[in-house]
Amino acid sequence: xxxxxxxxxxxxxxxxxxxxxxxxxxxxxxxxxxxxxxxxxxxxxxxxxxxxxxxxxxxxxxxxxxxxxxxxxxxxxxxxxxxxxxxxxxxxxxxxxxxxxxxxxxxxxxxxxxxxxxxxxxxxxxxxxxxxxxxxxxxxxxxxxxxxxxxxxxxxxxxxxxxxxxxxxxxxxxxxxxxxxxxxxxxxxxxxxxxxxxxxxxxxxxxxxxxxxxxxxxxxxxxxxxxxxxxxxxxxxxxxxxxxxxxxxxxxxxxxxxxxxxxxxxxxxxxxxxxxxxxxxxxxxxxxxxxxxxxxxxxxxxxxxxxxxxxxxxxxxxxxxxxxxxxxxxxxxxxxxxxxxxxxxxxxxxxxxxx
Amino acid sequence: xxxxxxxxxxxxxxxxxxxxxxxxxxxxxxxxxxxxxxxxxxxxxxxxxxxxxxxxxxxxxxxxxxxxxxxxxxxxxxxxxxxxxxxxxxxxxxxxxxxxxxxxxxxxxxxxxxxxxxxxxxxxxxxxxxxxxxxxxxxxxxxxxxxxxxxxxxxxxxxxxxxxxxxxxxxxxxxxxxxxxxxxxxxxxxxxxxxxxxxxxxxxxxxxxxxxxxxxxxxxxxxxxxxxxxxxxxxxxxxxxxxxxxxxxxxxxxxxxxxxxxxxxxxxxxxxxxxxxxxxxxxxxxxxxxxxxxxxxxxxxxxxxxxxxxx
Numbered sequence: 001x002x003x004x005x006x007x008x009x010x011x012x013x014x015x016x017x018x019x020x021x022x023x024x025x026x027x028x029x030x031x032x033x034x035x036x037x038x039x040x041x042x043x044x045x046x047x048x049x050x051x052x053x054x055x056x057x058x059x060x061x062x063x064x065x066x067x068x069x070x071x072x073x074x075x076x077x078x079x080x081x082x083x084x085x086x087x088x089x090x091x092x093x094x095x096x097x098x099x100x101x102x103x104x105x106x107x108x109x110x111x112x113x114x115x116x117x118x119x120x121x122x123x124x125x126x127x128x129x130x131x132x133x134x135x136x137x138x139x140x141x142x143x144x145x146x147x148x149x150x151x152x153x154x155x156x157x158x159x160x161x162x163x164x165x166x167x168x169x170x171x172x173x174x175x176x177x178x179x180x181x182x183x184x185x186x187x188x189x190x191x192x193x194x195x196x197x198x199x200x201x202x203x204x205x206x207x208x209x210x211x212x213x214x215x216x217x218x219x220x221x222x223x224x225x226x227x228x229x230x231x232x233x234x235x236x237x238x239x240x241x242x243x244x245x246x247x248x249x250x251x252x253x254x255x256x257x258x259x260x261x262x263x264x265x266x267x268x269x270x271x272x273x274x275x276x277x278x279x280x281x282x283x284x285x286x287x288x289x290x291x292x293x294x295x296x297x298x299x300x301x302x303x304x305x306x307x308x309x310x311x312x313x314x315x316x317x318x319x320x321x322x323x324x325x326x327x328x329x330x331x332x333x334x335x336x337x338x339x340x341x342x343x344x345x346x347x348x349x350x351x352x353x354x355x
Numbered sequence: 356x357x358x359x360x361x362x363x364x365x366x367x368x369x370x371x372x373x374x375x376x377x378x379x380x381x382x383x384x385x386x387x388x389x390x391x392x393x394x395x396x397x398x399x400x401x402x403x404x405x406x407x408x409x410x411x412x413x414x415x416x417x418x419x420x421x422x423x424x425x426x427x428x429x430x431x432x433x434x435x436x437x438x439x440x441x442x443x444x445x446x447x448x449x450x451x452x453x454x455x456x457x458x459x460x461x462x463x464x465x466x467x468x469x470x471x472x473x474x475x476x477x478x479x480x481x482x483x484x485x486x487x488x489x490x491x492x493x494x495x496x497x498x499x500x501x502x503x504x505x506x507x508x509x510x511x512x513x514x515x516x517x518x519x520x521x522x523x524x525x526x527x528x529x530x531x532x533x534x535x536x537x538x539x540x541x542x543x544x545x546x547x548x549x550x551x552x553x554x555x556x557x558x559x560x561x562x563x564x565x566x567x568x569x570x571x572x573x574x575x576x577x578x579x580x581x582x583x584x585x586x587x588x589x590x591x592x593x594x595x596x597x598x599x600x601x602x603x604x605x606x607x608x609x610x611x612x613x614x615x616x617x618x619x620x621x622x623x624x625x626x627x628x629x630x631x632x633x634x635x636x637x638x639x640x641x642x643x644x645x646x647x648x649x650x651x652x653x654x655x656x657x658x659x660x661x662x663x664x665x666x
Contacts, residue, residue, distance in 0.1 A: 025645050026568040028652050033566060040563065050461050073378045082655060084648050086602040087564040087609060094559030097372075097380050101474070104375070104482050105461060113459075113485040200443075212497035215546055273550060290478070290487070290552025297490035297551070 028083035035075050042068040043095055049102045069099040117301065120347040125298035127343065132268040132275065136225060140264060143226035147233025161227075161234045176242040183244075183251045200311035203259060207266035207303045211296060214267075218274020225267045250324040253331025255314035261338050262306035269296035269303075306338075370542070370556075372480045383557040385473035387537055390555055394499075396467030401453055405446060412438050454492045459485055464558070478542075478554045487551040494547030502530035564609060568645050582635050586642035592627045593650045599663035601651060604644050608637075616640060 045061050045068070076092040083089065126133070150157040155172045206228075213220035232252075239248035276292035277285055317330050368384040419434055457465045463483060464474040475491070477483045506526040513523065537543040542554055607619055616636045623643060624631035632639075651661060 026649055026652065028648075029566050029568040033569075036563070043563075070376065073374065073376050077378055082652060084598055084601055084651055084655070085567070086605055087561075091561040091563045093381060094561040096374070096378065097382060097559050100374055100380065101463065101476065102461060105463065200447075204447075208493055208496055209501065212494050215494065215497070215550065286478075286549060286552070289549050290490075293490040293494075293550030294484065294486035294552065297486045297493060300493055301489060 028079070028085060031078070031082065032085070032088055035071070038068055038071050039075070039092070039095060042072050042099055046095075046098050046102050050098075065099075066103060069096070069103050072096050072099060117298065120345070121298060122302040123342045123345050125295050126265065126302070128295055129268050129272045129299065132272040133264065136222075136264050136268040136271055139222050139267070140225050140229045140260070143229030144233035144236070146226070147230030148237045149233075150230070151234040151237045158234050158238065161231050172238060172241075174238075174242075176244065179239055179242055179244055180247070183247055200307050203262070203311065204304050204307040207262055207307060208300065210263065210266045211270045211273075211300050211303070214270020214273040214296070215277075216274065217278045218271040221267045221270035221274065225263065228263065247324055250327035250331070251318065253335075254318040254321070254327050255310045255331075257331045257335035258306055258313060258338065259310035261335070262303045262310060265299050265306070266303045269299040272296050309334075368543075374480060382476075384543055385471075385555040385557050387543055389471040389473055389557075390537075390543075393465065393467035393471045393473060396470055397453070397465050400466055401449060405449065408445060408449075409442070412442055451492065454495070455488060458488045458492070468555075472558050472560070473555050474558050475553050476556050478548075478552050481552075483553065487553050489551075491547035491551035491553050494545075494550055498533035498536075498546055499530070502526050502533070506530060567605065567608060567641070568648070570641065582638070584635070584638070586639055588627075588643060588646050590650075593647050595626055595664060596647060597661040597663040597666055598651060601644070601647055604640065604647075608640060608644060613637070 041061075041064070045057060045065055048057055072092065073096050076089075076096050079085075079089055079092060147161055151161065151172075158172050206224075210221045210224050213224060236245065236248065239245060273289060273292045273296050276288040280288035283291075313330070313334065318327070321327060321330065366383070368386065370382050370384060372380045372382050374380060416435065416438055454465055458475055462469060462474060463476065468474060475483065475488070477487065506523065509523045509526055533546055537545050542548075544554060548554055604619065607616060611619075613636070617633070620636035620639055621631045623640070654661065
């Protein structure tokens with residue numbers, strides 16, 4: 001038994017020379033001594049990849065990696081049939097597994113993934129869940145109509161649907177002037193940027209919740225969307241009662257086209273997972289769920305980006321830009337931008353991403 | 356593959372993974388305890404750094420107030436707002452980025468997972484993709500943190516005398532459902548793992564040990580350093596033990612104390628019908644190990660395997 005040398009504690013020590021091959025009594029140990037150098041080199045490369053990514057590895061090592069990995073894998077296969085040295089077998093199994101994680105690991109880092117995501121991956125994922133988007137859209141429109149009808153029948157519903165903090169002067173019976181005042185602009189931009197950051201954090205939290213709840217077969221996602229949209233329907237009813245429907249729509253559309261689109265997408269992504277789990281088709285449930293989950297995750301990263309845009313729109317242009325026409329222009333432009341980005345922007349899939 | 360090639364103890368957490376080269380690799384699923392430990396460590400790390408960041412911001416804000424005779428309204432508006440935005444954005448990015456960036460890296464593990472020696476991997480031997488890592492981390496929120504925070508809010512509300520009805524129980528049920536989820540499937544998957552198609556496995560860390568058959572009495576012309584004797588065993592004596600005993604002996608030779616070796620030596624001698632001596636146990640065991648392994652490996656090449664002493 002050799003005591004571990006100090007150098008082995010600090011990073012890469014010297015690779016110990018294997019013992020003399022002639023002194024080994026066993027054929028399986030001679031097999032091992034012949035290949036040990038390759039194994040240790042592979043271990044060293046893998047260790048450096050694990051600790052520092054690809055940049056710190058020489059080109060020749062990187063080129064050698066697949067070959068060394070296959071050598072180690074075939075050594076393992078041979079050793080299993082010829083050697084009874086349990087410790088060597090355990091080492092080889094561990095080594096091949098570690099190398100496998102590197103050779104077949106995530107092929108791209110975060111920044112590379114983000115680039116592919118923006119240039120096509122996002123819109124492709126959105127198009128893939130078109131059916132769920134249609135269902136979610138239907139549910140959202142239905143939710144808004146339900147909210148409107150409920151409040152129209154009984155004003156008490158308004159207080160249940162709209163939380164008090166959000167609607168301060170916006171209550172049934174408010175005068176036209178009061179309502180108009182809530183649609184007015186702020187005089188300066190001071191305070192609006194922190195308002196935007198708060199909005200973003202809050203809204204994207206709601207969206208992630210809508211997505212994650214899809215896990216329960218999508219039903220909670222739908223309920224969350226109905227609730228949110230009923231609130232919107234109630235608000236619309238309130239302003240319509242004073243003949244302000246166009247004004248409030250313009251006010252909402254500035255950020256609403258982006259924000260509601262984001263909520264729509266996150267609900268659809270949640271629904272997509274729920275639908276895949278409820279109706280997996282010929283695939284196993286776990287396979288169907290993970291496939292849908294990965295597609296939904298791509299959509300969700302996009303939703304977070306949409307929430308950033310929506311929060312900026314909500315805090316600045318909505319509070320600063322006056323005039324129904326101007327507000328409609330901003331909201332409409334955003335809607336057209338999103339629609340064309342998702343449904344008309346179809347770059348050719350890069351070859352390396354296939355499969 | 357015969358019974359001898361399977362792990363000695365049939366472990367409930369052991370799984371087989373087939374690489375694209377067709378090599379079957381044994382992997383060990385991470386225990387639920389180490390996963391919980393990793394999560395607790397990660398949360399502690401995030402919270403500590405968030406609090407440190409907050410304290411730094413407060414310190415900076417304090418510096419802003421100094422020139423204004425400690426009147427908050429006199430502080431520069433723009434700078435104060437900038438700090439607020441910075442706080443919200445850093446907390447958001449820190450919370451999601453911490454898990455994402457680290458699990459996408461070559462180690463496939465957060466700091467907490469690295470400390471507990473586990474990592475994530477794609478279920479069934481596929482490639483781990485960025486989408487999978489994102490999906491499993493988004494789900495973590497509804498599994499643990501939303502119900503916990505909601506539960507706290509409900510508790511505070513009921514403390515203040517508000518009527519919360521069954522909401523508290525609903526939240527507790529939600530929390531318990533996801534917390535206990537890993538206990539109700541074979542692979543200890545949490546909901547996020549199911550959605551993402553991942554699982555959490557132990558990180559292998561075996562070191563290449565010494566070659567045994569070049570040392571001491573096990574080597575080609577090896578003889579006892581103490582007595583100079585060379586042990587040799589006959590066919591019948593080597594037929595007593597099988598692979599299981601051989602590998603136990605290997606472990607003993609690599610790690611065991613001399614006292615334990617003496618016990619093994621005595622046991623083997625009695626089994627062979629020899630009179631156990633004293634003082635030269637290691638050389639005896641090394642020679643026995645080398646010759647037993649040579650015989651078993653020789654048989655193995657002809658397709659004859661002997662799993663243990665009973666077969």
